[in-house]
Structures are given as structure tokens and as C-alpha cells.
Amino acid sequence: MSTSLFLKSILNIDYLKSTFNSLASNPISSSETFVYGTSGFRMHNEKLDIPLFATCLITFLRTLYCGEFIGIMITASHNPPQDNGFKTIEPKGEMLPQSWEKYVTSIANSVKEDQFDTFLNTFFVIASEALKDVDIYNKDIKIIVGRDTRESSYRLVTFCKQFFNSVVKIFQKSVNFIDYGVVTTPQLHFIVRKHTLLKQSNKYDLPKEYFNEFFQPFINILNKSTHSKFKKLYIDCANGVGAVQLNQLKESFKNKTDKLEIELINTDYKDFSKLNVDCGADFVKTNQKLPQGVSPALAMNPENLFCSLDGDADRIIFYALDENSNFCLLDGDRMATLIGEYFIKKTPKNFWEDIKLGIVQTAYANGNSTSYITEELKLDVKCAKTGVKNLHHDAVENFDVGIYFEANGHGTVIFNDLFITKLKQENLTELSLFVNLINQAVGDAITDMFVIVAILIHLDINAKTWFSKYTDLPNRLVKCVVPDRTQFKTFDFERQLSKPEGLQDSINQIVSAPNSSKKTRSFVRASGTEDVVRIYAESSSMESVDAVITEVLKAIEDATT
Known part of the structure; x- marks a missing residue:
């Protein structure tokens, strides 16, 4: 049996369709473009319903792929209180493989009003590619969730619980869903790993x-x-x-x-x-x-x-x-x-x-x-x-x-x-x-x-x-709002820009100016969690740092307008 046919046989398509229609008609999030970044999805909590739907679907596929518990941690870490986010955790506590990030991103961006059939086809194409050459037919669905203390976190966990209790047809697959409640992100990584290594299916006393x-x-x-x-x-x-x-x-x-x-x-x-x-x-x-x-x-x-x-x-x-x-x-x-x-x-x-x-x-x-x-x-x-x-x-x-x-x-x-x-x-x-x-x-x-x-x-x-072991070079890290952070492409471990064209040349001229110290450097990279780029500069004096920051900000403005 093909992957698509197998998934069709076990999935509750009616539940997926009703959830899809509800999310796709939501004006707050339906117009967004979503990217699963270094910290998963993270943004204002009111925009997260579609990304969470996609995250639940990709977690469903990962647990079939691995045959082990997969975690979902709901948190926005150091972001302000109104934000939230989530990321998946692999069986041994790792992050979602980079090769799968494009899958969850694609699923999230295919939720469009009146396009359920297109969405479902996209999902089955992704599933067939992601699960190829893997025996998925005898594996149970095993999910662990945890959350931080944000006001919106409980609502998001409730969505996860409803999803995994509803997405599979009754008697077609066993679903083991464990909610660890309010935990730190590292604690959830730790406990997912422990479940895997000790083959434990029951809930631990995590603390x-x-x-x-x-x-x-x-x-x-x-x-x-x-x-x-x-x-x-x-x-x-x-x-x-x-x-x-x-x-x-x-x-x-x-x-x-x-x-x-x-x-x-x-x-x-x-x-x-x-x-x-x-x-x-x-x-x-x-x-x-x-x-x-x-x-x-x-x-x-x-x-x-x-x-x-x-x-x-x-x-x-x-x-x-x-x-x-x-x-x-x-x-x-x-x-x-x-x-x-x-x-x-x-x-x-x-x-x-x-x-x-x-x-x-x-x-x-x-x-x-x-x-x-x-x-x-x-x-x-x-x-x-x-x-x-x-x-x-x-x-x-x-x-x-x-x-x-x-x-x-x-x-x-x-x-x-x-x-x-x-x-x-x-x-x-x-x-x-x-x-x-x-x-x-x-x-x-x-x-x-x-x-x-x-x-x-x-x-x-x-x-x-x-x-006192060493003295830091004076430095600053500042944020700059730009029209489109995705146009900023880096190489050399994010220390240099390939796009926007010409911007790296401008930065090189700034840091190598005659009045600059040999230790002066600066680089620009797009944030993985916010709609900004970050500018880092260091030099032998704070006056030099401030001057570099000012000039790099001007160069960014010139390159993006």
C-alpha cells in the first residue's frame, strides 16, 4: 500500500477539513507567510493557529517515521508576553532535522481559503517524500507536549490535545498523548530523550x-x-x-x-x-x-x-x-x-x-x-x-x-x-x-x-x-526593521552577505576605512524569530562601534529602498 493510501485509510479527513476551513477563514493569520526557523514558529500568539496545525501534522509524520515519542514545546523564550511559538523535539532530544523544515513550512503556507483539496494533496505529496523507504504501518502515534507560562500557551496545548485525539480514525491507530504541563524547554528535551532511551510509555514524574x-x-x-x-x-x-x-x-x-x-x-x-x-x-x-x-x-x-x-x-x-x-x-x-x-x-x-x-x-x-x-x-x-x-x-x-x-x-x-x-x-x-x-x-x-x-x-x-580573564572589545548589537528580511542572504557562517547585492561591499568599506581599528568588524543577518535584521559591530572603542553602526544602518537603508 502506498504512503498516501495508508494515510487516507487512518486519517480522519472530516476533522482535517473542518479544522482547515476554520483556520483558512481566519483573517488574522490566513494572509501571513510562515517560516519554520531556528526556533520553530514564533510570532504574535493570535497568528499561530495555522502554524500549530502544520506543526501537529509534521509531528504526526515524524512519529510515524521514527516510531518513537516526538515532542512539541510551546514557548517564545525571551520574546515579549504577547508572542508565542512552538518547535518539535526529536526522540533523543534533538531539533527537527533541517531537511524537514521545508515540509512544515510548506504545509503551513498551503492553508488557503476554499483550497482544502489542494492542501490535502500537498500534504500527501510531502508525506510520500518524507516517509519513503520507511515502514510506517505498524507504528503508534506517540506525542509529548509541554508549555511555558504565557497566557496563550494553554490554548495552544488544548489545540494539540484535540488534534491528536481526533486526527486518527478510532481503532485505526493507537495514540499515546502525554501532556507534561508547565516545564522549561530543556526539561521537555530531557524527558523526550528519557522516554526514548528507556522505552517508557507512561508519564514520568518529570521534576x-x-x-x-x-x-x-x-x-x-x-x-x-x-x-x-x-x-x-x-x-x-x-x-x-x-x-x-x-x-x-x-x-x-x-x-x-x-x-x-x-x-x-x-x-x-x-x-x-x-x-x-x-x-x-x-x-x-x-x-x-x-x-x-x-x-x-x-x-x-x-x-x-x-x-x-x-x-x-x-x-x-x-x-x-x-x-x-x-x-x-x-x-x-x-x-x-x-x-x-x-x-x-x-x-x-x-x-x-x-x-x-x-x-x-x-x-x-x-x-x-x-x-x-x-x-x-x-x-x-x-x-x-x-x-x-x-x-x-x-x-x-x-x-x-x-x-x-x-x-x-x-x-x-x-x-x-x-x-x-x-x-x-x-x-x-x-x-x-x-x-x-x-x-x-x-x-x-x-x-x-x-x-x-x-x-x-x-x-x-x-x-x-x-x-578579568580578558577584556571584551567594545560592541553593540542593534535591530533594524526592513521591508523584507528574507532578502538578506548570508555565507561564511553568517559573517558576510551575498544579498542584497552590493551591501557587503559597503560594509567592507566601512570596517576597513582609514580611521578604523584592525579589530573592527561588522555583519548583518536576518532574525530567525522577528521581522528585523540584526547588526553586530565591534571595534577598539565604543565611539568607533557607534560610527560603524550608524554607517551600516545607512547602507542597509540605501540597499533596501
Whole structure:
């Protein structure tokens, strides 16, 4: 039986048609052009019904393809409260394969009023191509969903639940739909992976499984420590889902160790309007200022350590104020270098003779961080395209121990079997404990927080000493609204533009002007989540940075009008 005939035999076509007609006649979303980007679909929540329909359909196909649980995470991360979005999660916690992104994009854009037959034909053509050479006839439908704390998230989960309870004809296929409720994005990646690896079909106690995996090794490390430069950890939860999960952790933490006190701030997730407003990792990184709830006096105290999560707790940023009230940003670049330094210091020199340790960055990494890695730490650096799936791939492909972070604080560390085997052979107990803290599946703000705190304690340094390892080049990242962001095409890991024609030549002239520093650089790339392009510039002085930004903005205007 062909794929199309099989799908026709099991799908509830009447349900698909009624849902399609309802969505296609909605004037709010029917005129949109949708793109499944680096973070899935993300936009104002009122425009998301059609993309969610497409996402449910592609998830349905993926679970038939894989024969395993596929996840849908409903979140818009660091975006403002009125936005939302969703992405699919693969059986082992990975992102949707890039080759399938075009399928879900095509399905979403084929929802047009009075064109159901065309839509259905498009879907069957896509399904036949995507599922070719795969046995789909004896596989059940297995779906896991989770959501953040946004006001619109429950409505979107309800749509998913109704879809998977209705899309298959009764008795034709078994559907196992598990709703994990309000969770962080990394927690959903973690639990999908756990279902797959342990062949578990029933719902887990997610907080218990997650915190047992990562929290207990952190407590063990803390309790083995004899000294710490800081006594209290302040965690800015961005008024998001991090507050929900860390509130559960805080009481247990207090009962298990007296080595570190934790205080949660910006925890009002029940007031939907406060999400990511004047707080959270993106606010701190973009504005380079303290979040709401942290006073300058508090931040200048060296016995305090500060970090901010983003709305779905997959990014984290650390920070401090020095004795002159200067803001010290400890972003993804600095986390990567700190982890790299720790690995070097906690292993004998000959450990890395047959094992490769390295760091993956993006074009947004500060130039001086790259110099520090190559010149001081003597480690290899690879540049990847923006998006953690790209960094993860390059870390796996190039290193036995791959440290990858975007400058925004999104990243983790991956290890292969060669490293784990040698770690056991060398009996490096301290490093083995540290490895257990890391969520290898995905960038995870909570486990990254455990990792960084543990390293600072083991190296016996505070945030200001960490910050002093190197000096960032002055830099700025600004947004620019353009008529059509899709016309901006990049190459060289997004560091150069191929289109609009002539724009890259203009940028090259700007950064190589006679009054520019040798360290001046700038690039432009379209946002994967917003209708803007982002302009990054760095140079030897902020005056030079500002001048470059101004000229690049003018060049963009000239190229797009």
C-alpha cells in the first residue's frame, strides 16, 4: 500500500477539513507567510493557529517515521508576553532535522481559503517524500507536549490535545498523548530523550527525574567543597517558567546543603504581562544593565553571585558590578572559556594527546574571547551558523569534548565515548562528578548554572576574577526593521552577505576605512524569530562601534529602498 493510501485509510479527513476551513477563514493569520526557523514558529500568539496545525501534522509524520515519542514545546523564550511559538523535539532530544523544515513550512503556507483539496494533496505529496523507504504501518502515534507560562500557551496545548485525539480514525491507530504541563524547554528535551532511551510509555514524574539526574551531583560537589568566594546565589527567573521549577528546588536545596544560599527574584509568572520585562537573560545581555530586583549595592558585594534565566530557561547570563559600578557581563563566550579552562586545569597534560577538546562559537562571539581561547587556552575554535542545532552539530563533528555557547548564553558541553572511557581509566573523580552536571541533550539554563557555580567554587574565584580573564572589545548589537528580511542572504557562517547585492561591499568599506581599528568588524543577518535584521559591530572603542553602526544602518537603508 502506498504512503498516501495508508494515510487516507487512518486519517480522519472530516476533522482535517473542518479544522482547515476554520483556520483558512481566519483573517488574522490566513494572509501571513510562515517560516519554520531556528526556533520553530514564533510570532504574535493570535497568528499561530495555522502554524500549530502544520506543526501537529509534521509531528504526526515524524512519529510515524521514527516510531518513537516526538515532542512539541510551546514557548517564545525571551520574546515579549504577547508572542508565542512552538518547535518539535526529536526522540533523543534533538531539533527537527533541517531537511524537514521545508515540509512544515510548506504545509503551513498551503492553508488557503476554499483550497482544502489542494492542501490535502500537498500534504500527501510531502508525506510520500518524507516517509519513503520507511515502514510506517505498524507504528503508534506517540506525542509529548509541554508549555511555558504565557497566557496563550494553554490554548495552544488544548489545540494539540484535540488534534491528536481526533486526527486518527478510532481503532485505526493507537495514540499515546502525554501532556507534561508547565516545564522549561530543556526539561521537555530531557524527558523526550528519557522516554526514548528507556522505552517508557507512561508519564514520568518529570521534576523528580530531572532534578535527580542533575541536582544531586551538584549537591555532592557543593558538600565536598571547603571554601567559596561567594555565599549567596541570586537567580533572576524572568517571571517565567524558571520560577515554577526552581521554587520546587529551593526547599530541597536548603535541606541538603548549607554551603550556598539561593534567592529567587522576578518570580511573578502568574502576572503574564511581566514575562521578560526589565528582567531575564536577553534583557541583561542586550542592555548590559542589572535586572529589576537587583540593586547596585547588592551587585557590588563580592560575596553575591548573580545570574538571569530567560523566559523558558534555556539561556543563562551571569553578571556583576565592579568597585567603580561598571557592569561586568559574563555571557556565553565567558562561560565557554571558563569551562575550557576548567577542563585543562583538572586533567594531566598528556590527557589530551589522543582526545580533542575545543569550543564552538558563532559570529556574535566577541573577537577577544576567540583570541583568549586560541592564544591563552591553546584550544581549537570552530565558527558555526547561529542556532544551537548548528553549534551542537559542529561540536559533535569536530571534538571529543565540544563546548558550545552562543553569546546569548545558550549552550552546553558534549562528550563522546572515547572521553568517558579515558575519564574512567584515569580515575579523575572530580571531573567525573562535574560531567554528571551537564545536560548534553540541549542548552539548559538550570544545569549550566550548576556547572558554572561548581567551577567557580572549585577554582576558588568570584565573578569579578572570572570577568578579568580578558577584556571584551567594545560592541553593540542593534535591530533594524526592513521591508523584507528574507532578502538578506548570508555565507561564511553568517559573517558576510551575498544579498542584497552590493551591501557587503559597503560594509567592507566601512570596517576597513582609514580611521578604523584592525579589530573592527561588522555583519548583518536576518532574525530567525522577528521581522528585523540584526547588526553586530565591534571595534577598539565604543565611539568607533557607534560610527560603524550608524554607517551600516545607512547602507542597509540605501540597499533596501
